[in-house]
Amino acid sequence: MKRYAMFSLIVVWILVLKGVVPGAEENKTQEFILISSLMMPEGTAANDRTDSLWVKLVGLGADGLEFRVEKKPVDKSMESSESCTETFKVQKISIAKNIKVYHAGKEGMEFVLEYDVPFPHEPPDPLPWELEFRGVRYKTVGKVERSPLFNASDKSLSLSVAGPSHTEQGEGVNQFELIVYLDPLVIDKNTVKIEHSPDISRFNASFTVKSDIPTEQVLSMIRLWDITLEIKTQDRVRFMKKLRSEPGTFSNEEIGRIIRERNFRDTNWGNNPDGDFPNEYEAQTLQGDKVIIDHTSGLMWQQDGSSENMTEIQAQHYIDELNKKPYAGYSDWRLPTIEELASLIEPKETKGSFISPIFDIKGSWYGSSDKIKTTFESDQTPWGVSFASGYVIGGGYGNGYIRAVRTQLGP
Numbered sequence: 001m002k003r004y005a006m007f008s009l010i011v012v013w014i015l016v017l018k019g020v021v022p023g024a025e026e027n028k029t030q031e032f033i034l035i036s037s038l039m040m041p042e043g044t045a046a047n048d049r050t051d052s053l054w055v056k057l058v059g060l061g062a063d064g065l066e067f068r069v070e071k072k073p074v075d076k077s078m079e080s081s082e083s084c085t086e087t088f089k090v091q092k093i094s095i096a097k098n099i100k101v102y103h104a105g106k107e108g109m110e111f112v113l114e115y116d117v118p119f120p121h122e123p124p125d126p127l128p129w130e131l132e133f134r135g136v137r138y139k140t141v142g143k144v145e146r147s148p149l150f151n152a153s154d155k156s157l158s159l160s161v162a163g164p165s166h167t168e169q170g171e172g173v174n175q176f177e178l179i180v181y182l183d184p185l186v187i188d189k190n191t192v193k194i195e196h197s198p199d200i201s202r203f204n205a206s207f208t209v210k211s212d213i214p215t216e217q218v219l220s221m222i223r224l225w226d227i228t229l230e231i232k233t234q235d236r237v238r239f240m241k242k243l244r245s246e247p248g249t250f251s252n253e254e255i256g257r258i259i260r261e262r263n264f265r266d267t268n269w270g271n272n273p274d275g276d277f278p279n280e281y282e283a284q285t286l287q288g289d290k291v292i293i294d295h296t297s298g299l300m301w302q303q304d305g306s307s308e309n310m311t312e313i314q315a316q317h318y319i320d321e322l323n324k325k326p327y328a329g330y331s332d333w334r335l336p337t338i339e340e341l342a343s344l345i346e347p348k349e350t351k352g353s354f355i356s357p358i359f360d361i362k363g364s365w366y367g368s369s370d371k372i373k374t375t376f377e378s379d380q381t382p383w384g385v386s387f388a389s390g391y392v393i394g395g396g397y398g399n400g401y402i403r404a405v406r407t408q409l410g411p
Contacts, residue, residue, distance in 0.1 A: 030061045031059065031060055031061070032213065033057075033059075034057045035057045036057075037055050037145075039052060039053045041138055052071070053131075054070045055067060055068070055131065061214070061216055061220065062216040062219070063220065064220045064223075065089075065220070065221060066088065066089050066104075067090065067102070067113065069085065069088065092224055093225050093226065094226045095181055099114055100183070101113070111132075112132045115128065115129055115183075155212055156209065157209045157211070158208045158233070158234070159206070159233045160205060160231070160232045161206075161225075162229050163227040164202055165200045165202065173194060173205065174194065175189075181225055185211055185221065186211050191206070192205070192207045193205065193207070199257075201261055202263060215233065229261065242297075245340065247369035250338070252372075255392060256269045258342075262339065264392075265345045266342070268389075269392055270392065276347040277296070277342075279297070279356070280294060280295040280296045281293070281294055282295065287328055289329075292358055294343070299336075299343075299407060300330075300406050300407075301344075304360040304362065306318055306401050306402040306403070308362075308363075308401070312380070312382070318404070319335060319402075319404055332406050335369035335402065338384075338392060341384070341385045344385070353388060354388075354390030364386060364388040365387065365401070366384055366385055366402065371383070
């Protein structure tokens with residue numbers, strides 16, 4: 001009986017490896033050809049398309065976007081063979097007035113495609129794409145093919161996007177820019193709502209996308225917008241741009257703007273009393289050491305921190321000892337930046353502190369690795385957080401406690 005059971009197990013395992021058993025298929029990235037266009041160099045005669053390019057914008061599921069560029073005679077199909085196609089992964093998308101710019105790169109070579117969006121009118125045919133490629137400027141010619149995936153259906157996805165406003169006029173992102181960015185996704189324009197912080201430093205936008213494209217595809221496209229800080233679906237954070245981890249020097253005004261952009265709770269320099277950073281905590285004990293993982297920011301924190309206040313030299317020695325141990329099995333602990341530290345401030349006071357009770361609190365305020373920008377180069381006063389009051393402050397390490405942090409890699 002045991003031999004038969006073992007034989008059966010081996011057969012099943014072989015079938016799984018070969019993909020015979022249902023559910024054992026290899027997970028492949030689901031791709032969508034969003035837009036295909038024929039482009040030719042500027043100034044080229046209409047009947048001379050020897051240097052024309054097929055350019056396809058391809059959605060790579062959760063992995064973002066990619067341009068595929070192929071030289072092919074104009075009488076050939078837009079379907080191309082892999083052997084003669086160059087690919088360029090989209091790094092970011094920016095908007096200047098009504099011009100949407102895709103920035104991509106490959107081995108140090110920049111690939112920039114501009115899209116002059118004619119909203120609120122319907123896009124013309126051909127689509128007004130302009131491409132800078134290998135020192136040559138190209139423009140769209142002929143018919144543009146759009147994926148049928150963009151036909152509005154009964155499927156819809158309600159989500160919200162937040163980020164810093166960046167217009168020169170200080171007016172912040174408006175409905176027009178939002179629609180420009182989301183093209184070619186089908187959005188319900190009647191659902192678009194945009195709110196700004198009092199000083200126009202941060203925008204919060206909500207809208208409904210009506211499309212057959214999976215949620216992860218939509219999220220991967222939106223997070224490429226160069227000003228996207230966070231994306232939520234049903235009030236749950238699905239994407240959060242990484243908090244700054246490198247130490248810096250900042251003025252009062254710069255700290256205030258960071259607080260409002262990231263929506264940290266603060267009643268001092270940031271004057272953002274209704275701020276609420278959406279932490280998602282998980283407590284763990286690793287090799288006997290207690291840590292707190294914030295899945296929103298991707299950071300791992302000490303659960304307790306130092307037992308006394310410290311000078312800057314003492315703080316660095318404290319970090320060195322954690323890494324020497326190594327604490328919780330890791331040797332890359334460091335002082336948090338003020339961005340990282342302020343992300344722990346809770347909107348409401350609990351047990352005398354504006355921090356989640358999942359943490360141990362031993363002091364009234366904690367120091368960061370960032371310094372206050374002053375006219376005196378010798379002044380190295382650090383920025384810190386008062387969890388007793390719930391705001392960012394500046395002061396010496398002489399009365400500050402330390403809570404070490406590390407960047408949590410992986411899930």
